[in-house]
Amino acid sequence: MFKKILIANRGEIALRIIRACKELGVKTVAVHSEADADSLHVHLADESVCIGRASSRESYLNIPAVISAAEVTDAEAIHPGYGFLAENAHFAEVCASCQIKFIGPKPEVMRLMGDKVAALQTARRAGVPTTPGSDGPVKDEKQALEIAKRIKYPVIIKATAGGGGKGMRIAHTDVSLTKAFQTARAEAEAAFGNPEVYLEKYLEEPRHIEVQILGDEYGNLVHLGERDCTIQRSHQKLLEEAPSPAISARQRKLIGKYALKLAKLVRYSSAGTIEFLMDKNGDFFFMEMNTRIQVEHPVTEAVMGVDIMKDQIRVAAGEKLDYPKAFLEPRGHSIECRINAEDPEHGFRPSPGTITSLHMPGGPGIRVDSHLFQGYKVPPYYDSLLAKVISHGPTREVAIQRMVRALDEMIVEGVHTTAPFLRRVLTSDLFRRGQFSTNFVERFITDKADHTKGASS
Amino acid sequence: MSNGTEKEKVNGGAGKEKAKKPLVPPAAPKLRVSPKLSLLQDVIALMGEAQINEILFEQGGVKIHLRKGYGPPLEASMGSQGMQPPQAQPMPQLAPAQLPITVPPGASAAGDDKTLTVTAPMVGTFYRSPAPDAKPFLQEGGRVEAGQVFCIIEAMKLMNEIKSEVSGKVVKILVQNGQAIEFGQPLLVVDPS
Numbered sequence: 001m002f003k004k005i006l007i008a009n010r011g012e013i014a015l016r017i018i019r020a021c022k023e024l025g026v027k028t029v030a031v032h033s034e035a036d037a038d039s040l041h042v043h044l045a046d047e048s049v050c051i052g053r054a055s056s057r058e059s060y061l062n063i064p065a066v067i068s069a070a071e072v073t074d075a076e077a078i079h080p081g082y083g084f085l086a087e088n089a090h091f092a093e094v095c096a097s098c099q100i101k102f103i104g105p106k107p108e109v110m111r112l113m114g115d116k117v118a119a120l121q122t123a124r125r126a127g128v129p130t131t132p133g134s135d136g137p138v139k140d141e142k143q144a145l146e147i148a149k150r151i152k153y154p155v156i157i158k159a160t161a162g163g164g165g166k167g168m169r170i171a172h173t174d175v176s177l178t179k180a181f182q183t184a185r186a187e188a189e190a191a192f193g194n195p196e197v198y199l200e201k202y203l204e205e206p207r208h209i210e211v212q213i214l215g216d217e218y219g220n221l222v223h224l225g226e227r228d229c230t231i232q233r234s235h236q237k238l239l240e241e242a243p244s245p246a247i248s249a250r251q252r253k254l255i256g257k258y259a260l261k262l263a264k265l266v267r268y269s270s271a272g273t274i275e276f277l278m279d280k281n282g283d284f285f286f287m288e289m290n291t292r293i294q295v296e297h298p299v300t301e302a303v304m305g306v307d308i309m310k311d312q313i314r315v316a317a318g319e320k321l322d323y324p325k326a327f328l329e330p331r332g333h334s335i336e337c338r339i340n341a342e343d344p345e346h347g348f349r350p351s352p353g354t355i356t357s358l359h360m361p362g363g364p365g366i367r368v369d370s371h372l373f374q375g376y377k378v379p380p381y382y383d384s385l386l387a388k389v390i391s392h393g394p395t396r397e398v399a400i401q402r403m404v405r406a407l408d409e410m411i412v413e414g415v416h417t418t419a420p421f422l423r424r425v426l427t428s429d430l431f432r433r434g435q436f437s438t439n440f441v442e443r444f445i446t447d448k449a450d451h452t453k454g455a456s457s
Numbered sequence: 458m459s460n461g462t463e464k465e466k467v468n469g470g471a472g473k474e475k476a477k478k479p480l481v482p483p484a485a486p487k488l489r490v491s492p493k494l495s496l497l498q499d500v501i502a503l504m505g506e507a508q509i510n511e512i513l514f515e516q517g518g519v520k521i522h523l524r525k526g527y528g529p530p531l532e533a534s535m536g537s538q539g540m541q542p543p544q545a546q547p548m549p550q551l552a553p554a555q556l557p558i559t560v561p562p563g564a565s566a567a568g569d570d571k572t573l574t575v576t577a578p579m580v581g582t583f584y585r586s587p588a589p590d591a592k593p594f595l596q597e598g599g600r601v602e603a604g605q606v607f608c609i610i611e612a613m614k615l616m617n618e619i620k621s622e623v624s625g626k627v628v629k630i631l632v633q634n635g636q637a638i639e640f641g642q643p644l645l646v647v648d649p650s
Contacts, residue, residue: 034640049640050580050639050640050641050642051640052640053640059640064579064613065579065580065612067612067613068579068581071581071582071613072580072581072582072637094613098613098614
């Protein structure tokens, strides 16, 4: 096991990593920007190093500063969390060349699966169904129109270097495709430094179902079941649950099998997630793979009784995975609500500020992962995630009940949060019935009638 | 390590050890509500330490607005709720020690002390001389000129020559040879007069 790990991240995930390290007896180093000097993860780590000014580019994305901090503190390994440098293959390579263990998959695998087009091609090689599409980058409008004719509208244009729901455009006609194609290329260039785009059939009203996998460095791979992340706004997840209320045991086995086939083909190690879209007929299509730990990992931890963070650190330290051969069925149901500093009454605009009053919920089946404390000043430079509230219960109904209770109990004052909005979602008839697709939030916002029980929808 | 110098880990440098204390939730904002006069004194002291020209401070029903004699007033809307990019005047909650005081914009610190503090522009290991057995770049009591290399910071096996942005007399060198330092760490006190 490592003696000391440096956490190249901030906020709630930095705290999550520190907690796992403490349980494993590993010393921790927190790196932080000047804006985060008073942050909870900085207080709780054994050591801390200020690495730069507030902007991400000068601090959390500043590879030389992060590496230098690891060197001066003699950290043996770096955990990148999610976002920032977590899927940066170059950073992983720099770590390796400095004899620092990067807690994540190998750089080649990150590079392969991080390229959306290459990932799709790899999925096909593994025999995993993929959405019909361009099978590669689209070089011009003429080609885009030809492909759209073949796979039929509607289609979606995506950036090959993209992810996280950014740089995507949907088109329903030749005219809108021509316009969208150019716009998407410009956006991709601006956001990711790479204008390359590809085309896919746009599945209407799909569900977003992802499978958690875990691999050690000896070739052992397991999947830990699926999560349903269909509740999204502008392709940003708001709420996740495990298991999915919309799939059968047979379907669970099937996507688990697909996920393992793909992971085995690329010889995946560490934690990762394979995302699928499920159409109205219950057919699955590989969408993309995330070669990192994800925000919503706690719901899997709840229903599978595992600690993915500790496992991730253990496999990086060279330990063998010790999971039973047969897949263990999930126990009960778990829901996670992402509480963001956003104002749902005003288009979810960011709402930074100082937390003047704070009370986090507790009680049976409630877990809170948060870096908040009373008096904490939520900085405007980073993402708006304040807290993750996770509920667990023997059934989906109890998990929902507990989450509603927890959100009612929770007090976060000084900033606007998405908690009241999420509470309305949870008590809505449509959500409770479990039959919804990714346009749920859009419909929910425009059709408030849904949020009272028994209303027609 | 390329130049063979032992890295010393000094308390107060990068990778500061936290005193082993029971896990207590961090206290509320650093300026606790105290009897009004004491609060006013705290705010005035903060203005001096952090070289703030104007403060709008509000807590527990107490509102304090202090302004030094120069500079245009702040907008009324700017308060602790403001989601503004970092201004020259930091918000009260920031601990003064965390600010990167390289060359304070014109204004001198409160009181007669006109010295400037030069801080580290990067994370790494601080070396006083270009090589282990060479003469140090600077001595306390000597001079430093703007544009002059005054130390080496080693990061990722590269020796980075750090140039001073100020000229003056070297009053104090705050770190030791071979010490691990973090971004913004005070390195030198220079008297520019």
